[in-house]
Amino acid sequence: MRWRYILNIIGVLTLFFGMTMIFPLLVGLYYRDQSVFPVVESMALTVTAGIVLHLLFRRHKAEIITQREGMAIVAVGWTAVGLFGALPFYLAGGTFSFVDAVFESVSGFTTTGASILTDIEAVSRGLLFWRSFIQWLGGMGIIVLSVAILPFLGVGGMQLYKAEVPTPVPDKLKPRIRDTAMILWKVYALISLTQVVLLMFGGMSLYDALCHAFTTMPTGGFSTKNASVAHFDSVYLDMVFVVFMLLAGINFSLHYQLLRGKTLIFWQDSECRFFLGAVLLLTLLVSFDVFGTVYKTIGQALRYGSFQVVSIVTTTGYATADYEQWPAMSQLILLLCMFLGASAGSTGGGMKCLRVMLCFKYCYKELFSLIHPRAVSHIKIGGKPVSDDVMRSVLGFMALYVGLSAMSTILLAGMGVDIVTSIAAIAATIGNIGPGLGMVGPVDNYAQIPYLGKWLLIWCMLLGRLEIFTVIILVVPEFWRK
């Protein structure tokens, strides 16, 4: 492990990241609010730290990155950015203690959307812009991670995507990351821009439209309003959000292919079909459950049912209804959605549809082979057989996901949190959703979670966002052996 080289890369990352603080600074200056000084200070600190790191280790370069180094870069990079991103909140003081500032920042970068703010609207506009903007940056990071880095690290079955990304045949890691990332970032920016226009068309101010588009595309879910999207109370806006949350939950390379003229690609891709089918089914189940019990008309049941299901299953976390007032079945379906998550290769979290789909096929294959012990059958995705290696990674991922969730839930409960809140808070952070159930429901926040619990949840957000393996591997002793 060439740590000096890794620190060199982290230095460059931090430097560029510090420079992006110019955007909240401009917003703060425009609105002449209190965010200007903390942002300037943070920017100076971050840029300096980046330059120092880079200069200290600038002689350490490498042509080829090993798998282990790749994982270290991902884990350390995300943590560093999470810590530097917390500076504007921490230096602004007020509601933000150190752990709260880190919580809010990591929740942003991991596109979780869990917040410790009890009164969002009391925070200055510059800071709120920053809060939304880091989710957008986090989403860009996820795209690189899931489409360009993880497939090469062989993590959690993401090897499947090795061949699918529309770039020239890769020679080594570096140019591939750059090319793929550029294409997908353009798609990401294009969709975000479209959403800004459509939101403004529905009556939102440019500021609110920007902040919300910044948190829709990365399936983040931070809002500038205390009541989240419910604040706007508009059928049109709800529909815009539902459509764009769904888009954000679909593999971004499909969007690229769609833009290049493959109009049926959403239907042709088996994961996308599974994802949209699951959303439809779960929406109908929830709408049926809340119709009559909570809402008087079918229209209302479908409007609020679809919004909440899409928001949770894409792991965005916006709310237009307090689903804790819904019947138990709907709440449990939403809890299931937290584990299911969106498509692999999207900005969504959770276990991902692709893996759940492969797991279904795996179980069916097991049953089939009990009935026909001598028959040879293969698991296929989109007509192509899935290799044993991929299947192994996928099952290992799911086992770790469920196992670590269970352990973290017990830990959180040990800190004095009740059963339902513990289960849902862990599911909502490891799945990068945001709101959970109980104390951390859609109209509550994470302020009441005990101090150590907040650190546990910060760890869960990173764990889930970086696809478990890249983080958990750092605590395996074998990783540190020469």
Add this chain to the structure above:
Amino acid sequence: MRWRYILNIIGVLTLFFGMTMIFPLLVGLYYRDQSVFPVVESMALTVTAGIVLHLLFRRHKAEIITQREGMAIVAVGWTAVGLFGALPFYLAGGTFSFVDAVFESVSGFTTTGASILTDIEAVSRGLLFWRSFIQWLGGMGIIVLSVAILPFLGVGGMQLYKAEVPTPVPDKLKPRIRDTAMILWKVYALISLTQVVLLMFGGMSLYDALCHAFTTMPTGGFSTKNASVAHFDSVYLDMVFVVFMLLAGINFSLHYQLLRGKTLIFWQDSECRFFLGAVLLLTLLVSFDVFGTVYKTIGQALRYGSFQVVSIVTTTGYATADYEQWPAMSQLILLLCMFLGASAGSTGGGMKCLRVMLCFKYCYKELFSLIHPRAVSHIKIGGKPVSDDVMRSVLGFMALYVGLSAMSTILLAGMGVDIVTSIAAIAATIGNIGPGLGMVGPVDNYAQIPYLGKWLLIWCMLLGRLEIFTVIILVVPEFWRK
């Protein structure tokens, strides 16, 4: 599928089963209670049904049973016995509606121990004896199932045990089942008898000692008292129960080997080591959690902590404390215990320690292979490598277990049951534990569960007890194709 041959076997099974009703009849006659008539009627009906089935299909014999037929026999046999076993309850009338009688009977045969009785002590002694006795019979069935049948059907990784059972090299299925079953039944009866003596030594009547030994060894958990084992309130009896519940949670072939002089076998067997280690760790965690918050002395915390942990992890379900009054962490640990379960090859339910252990090793291997992509490593149990086939079965089992639990939980909630109760009721029935949390906690019962919910839970008990595959395979269309 030769259904006539299967029905012939079911006929013989039913006939023998009907004859065992002589025992509750004798108890009823001794106490001259109201159970005599319903039991006589049930016995007549069951024996007649058995004879008729056997006579109708007696010409249909087979030398070799196929895998599919084996699974059909297991699933149909358990269901038939569950239905006929419900007759004494149903014919006694009173508290028992049809669904309640079937619930109580299936809960007995699957050694679950979930009850719909609100006042157990009001039921006649003959019926209570029957209720405990069917758990003991169920336990005998499980021993045959898990040590002699499932390994040959290749279900859920039980193939691992093919070579471990102390019998001559198998030629075909039939003689093997007989020999293995006889040996292990003797062990089962011997331990049960020992427990009866030790319980009576602690002041229990012969009747209570018999009824409780009948429900300890199969990890059943039915008691003759409303307050379960708490009724007796004796440290000595608590300890006897803890020891015998632990014995019941250990692979029965290890007991056989212990009796043949292998004194260190519990330590040598890696699953047993894992099981006892997990019990110790979880007991300490729970005792630490309840010490100070619920109990004032360390002695009390350990006494009640160990009893509840052992009772749940072995999937017995006796209670000496209302653990719903315990802190959230302890409750979640008990919920985790419901999923963990006891050893494979014991009478315990749940996912089983062996599978969880294999799953841990699998995850570690995945992490290891990310660090050393070129290294070849094998998963081993007790020094022997585990084949890919077994590992596949185990993972398929666990995925189905968790997936079906999640779906059933949502279904139960859809019937109007609250979140915590739904989660725990499904975990407690699919894992064959008995008491759960919420409405079905250790001082409550299943009487309040809605009508359809009871049928769902009956299905879950069978599903869990017959190791998922044997039951779920019956709903796969492929199974019914020629």
